[in-house]
Amino acid sequence: MKQPFQYSDPDAAIAALAERLSVVGETEPVNEPVGRIIAEPIVADRDSPAADVSAMDGYAVRMSDVQSDSVVPVSGISQAGAAPPAMEDGHVVRIFTGAIIPDGCQAVVKREDTEELEASIRFLPAAIESTVPGSHIRRRGENAPVGSNVLDVGTEVTPAVVAALANFGCTTPLCYRRVKVAVLTTGDEVVDPATPALEPWQLRNSNRSAVQAMLCQYPSAILEIVEHVKDDRDSLQQSLDAAIAACDVVVLTGGVSMGDYDYVPDTIEHLGAEIVFHGLPIRPGKPILGAATKDGKLVLGLPGNPVSATINCHRFLMPLLRRIAGKPSWADKPSMVTLAETPQKAIPLHTMLLVRMTDIGAAELVAAKGSGDLVALGRSDGYVAVPPMTTTTGPWPMFRW
Ligand SMILES: Nc1nc2c(c(=O)[nH]1)N[C@H]1C(S)=C(S)[C@@H](COP(=O)(O)OP(=O)(O)OC[C@H]3O[C@@H](n4cnc5c(N)ncnc54)[C@H](O)[C@@H]3O)O[C@H]1N2
Ligand code: MOO
Numbered sequence: 140m141k142q143p144f145q146y147s148d149p150d151a152a153i154a155a156l157a158e159r160l161s162v163v164g165e166t167e168p169v170n171e172p173v174g175r176i177i178a179e180p181i182v183a184d185r186d187s188p189a190a191d192v193s194a195m196d197g198y199a200v201r202m203s204d205v206q207s208d209s210v211v212p213v214s215g216i217s218q219a220g221a222a223p224p225a226m227e228d229g230h231v232v233r234i235f236t237g238a239i240i241p242d243g244c245q246a247v248v249k250r251e252d253t254e255e256l257e258a259s260i261r262f263l264p265a266a267i268e269s270t271v272p273g274s275h276i277r278r279r280g281e282n283a284p285v286g287s288n289v290l291d292v293g294t295e296v297t298p299a300v301v302a303a304l305a306n307f308g309c310t311t312p313l314c315y316r317r318v319k320v321a322v323l324t325t326g327d328e329v330v331d332p333a334t335p336a337l338e339p340w341q342l343r344n345s346n347r348s349a350v351q352a353m354l355c356q357y358p359s360a361i362l363e364i365v366e367h368v369k370d371d372r373d374s375l376q377q378s379l380d381a382a383i384a385a386c387d388v389v390v391l392t393g394g395v396s397m398g399d400y401d402y403v404p405d406t407i408e409h410l411g412a413e414i415v416f417h418g419l420p421i422r423p424g425k426p427i428l429g430a431a432t433k434d435g436k437l438v439l440g441l442p443g444n445p446v447s448a449t450i451n452c453h454r455f456l457m458p459l460l461r462r463i464a465g466k467p468s469w470a471d472k473p474s475m476v477t478l479a480e481t482p483q484k485a486i487p488l489h490t491m492l493l494v495r496m497t498d499i500g501a502a503e504l505v506a507a508k509g510s511g512d513l514v515a516l517g518r519s520d521g522y523v524a525v526p527p528m529t530t531t532t533g534p535w536p537m538f539r540w
Contacts, residue, residue: 140397140418140426148489149421149524150470152429153455156415157462157469161435163318163387168311172296172304174358175314176465181290184307186280191240193217195275198231198253198260199244205262205270212259217241231260240276247275293467295359315465321364321382322350325375325393325403326443329367345513346392346441349449353457359464360388370400379406379438387436387463390456393443396426403440404428412438420527422488423447423510429455437463444510450491450522453538473536476502478523485528493519494537502537 146152166178193199204211215224217234223241226232231248232241240247252266262270283289289307294300296312304312324347332343344367354360363386368378375394382389394403395417404417412430417440419427424447428440439456441448454471461469479501482492493515494502502523507515521539 142418144418144420145416146419149419149454152416152419153458153470156429156431156437156455157459159413159415159431159435160437160459160463161387162465163315163463165316166313167316169314170311172312172314173298173301175296175312175317176359177290177294177296177300177312178292178315178465179313180288180292181294181304181307181309181312183283183285183287183289186285187282187306188277188279190279192277193234193236193238193240193247193275194277195247195249196235197233197247197249197275199223199226199234199241200231200246200248200270201226201243202245202270202272204229204231205246205248205266207262207264207267210256210259210261215241244276245272246270249275293465295461295466315359317359317361318388318460318463319363319386320354320360320388320390320460321386322347322354322362322366323364323375323378323382323389323391324367325370325391327370327400329393331367345445346443346448349445350390350392350441350452350456353449353452357457357460359466360460370394370402372402372406375402376406376409379410383410383412383432383436383438388456388460389436389438390441390452391439392441392448395428395440395442407438407440410438412436420488421451422486422490424451424454424491425488427451427455442510445513446493446507446510446516449516450493453522453540454491454524471536471538473524473538475534476500476523476537477534478532479503481530481532482525483530485530487527489527490525491522491538492525494521494523496520502533 169175211231214227214230215232217223217232217238219237223239226241226243248266252263254261329344330341364382368375391403394401407430412432414430417428426442430438441451458471493505495505505515505519523535523537525535
């Protein structure tokens, strides 16, 4: 670990790493695109709406007929799913929401603004006062004319985007392929989480579970390799070489610090990757390592302590994955929250404190015994980032799991 630190804050370190990473270029049509990134502009295949339509249930009228004392006969019905009838002079047409505006109609009057008589209507004062040409008419193409751009390349597909895509007949949008990720955990003391009886010197592989779970929440990434590697230089080198050949991103946990078995930094260097930072002024996570290969692949060495690995996977890996996946606005946009109590110690590091949200929207600190405290981790909703030498309640950025 180099001292002083190469970057004074996590965002600067993330940005420096991001600059060196390649963005996925290959594309594929995707059936279930939520969480994927669109790789082609989506163009309107028809006007939206496709014709002038009514925004209300009511009557299609000519302005000259909207008089306070006249009784106007109803000459037909325009309903959704059918062509409109002709509109006779001196008549109104009954119309429903979404139905096409008949030729000659200048406005729609809401049903509740009329008195409905047998086969005719009378306009109530509300209709007389508020009806102007175009009232309650949605004009053809007012949302988007045919051929216009509806969604840009780089849009992340949400349920709202899916609705817009469906409207333009796009059910399998062309998206960037998923980012291939390898997760390599290290540590000879670490065993599979399903192991029932452990020796006192063993512990369960919670880091693998945490990283896997975070990746599962992100549809633009796919886990290609998940492996636990023995604490020896050759095994680690072999696994790292294979992982970097097959994937865009390799995440390692453990072995990045100063211990005799901490081979991660050396093996990454041996790979020919540029170590952009090794050590940052953050707690937890001071020994974190970020590297980029010559062809722009990410190698992230997360510290082994479970709270550190989980927080820093969220803080560093997830935004960088969004960037590699092709999302232009990839940086985190944390909401600001006020802490329910002051942080106890002012330290010269960016501190990420586990918090739980109260019902009134304050962030309560979760008592934690350090970066191995998985109980505190499990009780948290996320973490709050407090700048160096600060003991005030904020508001500070809150990152939710
Ligand atoms: N002399 C120094 N020692 C340490 C420093 C330092 O700056 N100088 N930094 C400390 C900090 S901070 C951290 S965090 C750890 C990180 O070290 P490593 O990344 O080398 O992690 P390990 O030593 O391999 O493991 C630390 C701890 O975490 C447990 N662990 C590891 N992997 C897993 C896993 N997959 N699931 C659950 N738990 C895991 C491991 O058993 C250790 O208890 O270094 C400090 N030391
Ligand atoms: O990263 Mo370490 O987690 O500060 O213990």
